[in-house]
Amino acid sequence: MAYKMYRGTTLGETLQETLDYLIQFGDLNPNLAEDVLDQFDRSVNRLLRHNDKPQLTFKGDKLDVYRFCDKVWILILKDVVFYERDGREKHEILHVGKMKIVACETRIGM
Amino acid sequence: MAPSKKKAKVPKSQAVVPRFCQRVIDDVVSNMRQAFLDDGVGEQALQRMLHMWRSKMMKSKSIDLSPAIPPTPEAVEDLDEEPCCSTSKRSKKEKSKTLGTARQLDGPLDDSDDETFDNYLDYDDEGDDPDDPDDPDDEAENSEAEAEVEDEEEPLNSGDDLTDDEAIEEKFETENMVACQYDVVSRSRNKWKFIFRDGMMKIHGKEFVFKKAEGDAVW
Numbered sequence: 001m002a003y004k005m006y007r008g009t010t011l012g013e014t015l016q017e018t019l020d021y022l023i024q025f026g027d028l029n030p031n032l033a034e035d036v037l038d039q040f041d042r043s044v045n046r047l048l049r050h051n052d053k054p055q056l057t058f059k060g061d062k063l064d065v066y067r068f069c070d071k072v073w074i075l076i077l078k079d080v081v082f083y084e085r086d087g088r089e090k091h092e093i094l095h096v097g098k099m100k101i102v103a104c105e106t107r108i109g110m
Numbered sequence: 111m112a113p114s115k116k117k118a119k120v121p122k123s124q125a126v127v128p129r130f131c132q133r134v135i136d137d138v139v140s141n142m143r144q145a146f147l148d149d150g151v152g153e154q155a156l157q158r159m160l161h162m163w164r165s166k167m168m169k170s171k172s173i174d175l176s177p178a179i180p181p182t183p184e185a186v187e188d189l190d191e192e193p194c195c196s197t198s199k200r201s202k203k204e205k206s207k208t209l210g211t212a213r214q215l216d217g218p219l220d221d222s223d224d225e226t227f228d229n230y231l232d233y234d235d236e237g238d239d240p241d242d243p244d245d246p247d248d249e250a251e252n253s254e255a256e257a258e259v260e261d262e263e264e265p266l267n268s269g270d271d272l273t274d275d276e277a278i279e280e281k282f283e284t285e286n287m288v289a290c291q292y293d294v295v296s297r298s299r300n301k302w303k304f305i306f307r308d309g310m311m312k313i314h315g316k317e318f319v320f321k322k323a324e325g326d327a328v329w
Contacts, residue, residue, distance in 0.1 A: 005289040009310045010317055011131050014166035015138075019158055027155045036142055036159070043137040047130065048308040048319070052124040056320045060327030063302050065281045073295050076282060077327050078116075084121045093121040096313050097151040099286035103306055 002041035005072075005102050006048075015040055057090070058082045064098075075101040123311075130319050131167060135160065148230040286313045290323070300329045 006012050018038060022028040027046035053080035068074075139160050146156045290309030297303070303326045311318040 003291070006310060008287065009274060009289055010170050011167065011310070014170060015147060018162040021162065022155070023325065025188055027158060028151060028298060029149070032145060032149050032151070032292060035145055036138065038142050038317030039138050040134070043134050044310075045308070047133050047137065048310070050131070051126075052321055054121070054126070055321040056322055056325075058323060060325060063289075063327040063329040065278075066329070067282075068295075073292055074282065075295075076284070080325075082323075086122075086172050091119070091121070093123065094119055094313055094318075096286050098284045099288060099313065100282060100284050101288040101290065101304075101306070103288075103290050103292040103295070104294050106307060 002038075002045040003104050003107065004037075004041050005104055006041065006044040007037065011044070012040060023092070054084055056082050056084050056093075071105045073101065073103045075103070077101065123320050124316060126319055128319045131317075134162060135167075149246070223326055285309070285315075290320075297329070302327050 003065040007016065016037070019028060019033040021029055023033055059081050060077040062077065064078050066073065066075045076098065077096075078098050080094075080096045080097070081092055081100055083090045084093045085091075132180070139156060141158060146152060150299060176225055288306070288311045290311075291305040292304065292306050294305040304324065306323045307321060309318075309320045309323055311320070
């Protein structure tokens with residue numbers, strides 16, 4: 001079973017909106033829609049894992065709140081700066097006032 | 111070059127997003143084709159789903175590739191002043207031109223060519239890879255997931271006592287979201303260290319993808 005938390009991304013939410021709409025108008029039955037979401041989970045997990053996407057580093061001024069339950073971390077970080085490495089140089093790419101991280105335990109072989 | 115301003119570079123973690131999204135969409139569609147056919151709703155329903163999904167992605171500003179580096183934190187991006195603004199403006203015009211086109215991106219009537227999110231990568235080459243082949247990944251690295259919390263649970267203390275459920279939920283509310291997996295979440299006193307991987311982020315309305323993100327924070 002592939003992780004479902006990526007459904008909360010824009011890519012996942014647009015898919016869910018699409019499916020809801022299609023169900024409403026009779027193009028799709030809910031079971032098939034659920035199968036699509038399951039496939040989305042598999043696709044996203046696999047494609048994220050099989051690409052060497054960039055590596056980032058970040059520095060958070062404050063960890064405001066955290067929750068750890070069922071091996072899922074939910075973290076609220078404040079005043080976070082993200083850096084991306086470009087060859088030998090490190091560039092600041094983002095500065096965020098408040099952000100939420102939802103992280104599941106790293107799982108391989110999915 | 112714009113005077114007194116470096117040409118803003120789109121970070122790679124942002125630049126790879128359109129292609130990544132395209133891949134996910136294609137993968138879902140091709141894997142679901144048989145189920146749609148078996149179910150009786152057929153190719154037409156599949157295409158409808160595909161186009162609506164893509165259309166929503168286009169409309170969401172997530173594919174907007176103006177760099178998310180405001181000089182001040184929490185600055186509202188004024189796209190008109192971004193050096194890449196001509197790109198995003200152009201992209202918006204192109205978007206409205208292509209949205210209506212029904213294209214089949216795979217299957218027997220495949221006529222896919224360039225008409226993908228990649229078209230909106232209309233800036234120079236910085237950080238834009240050629241298509242990477244899907245290599246089998248070196249999964250040997252960091253196969254252990256560790257969650258080390260140095261001691262048992264402490265109550266959220268001193269001034270952080272929230273008795274109200276709503277107040278607690280409010281603390282968790284924000285538009286800026288990261289979905290990822292953790293290799294390490296550890297702390298020593300109030301210094302926390304994190305190693306995340308396989309992440310998708312939405313920050314200030316822009317999308318990012320990372321393989322690994324390592325950082326720290328103070329609680």
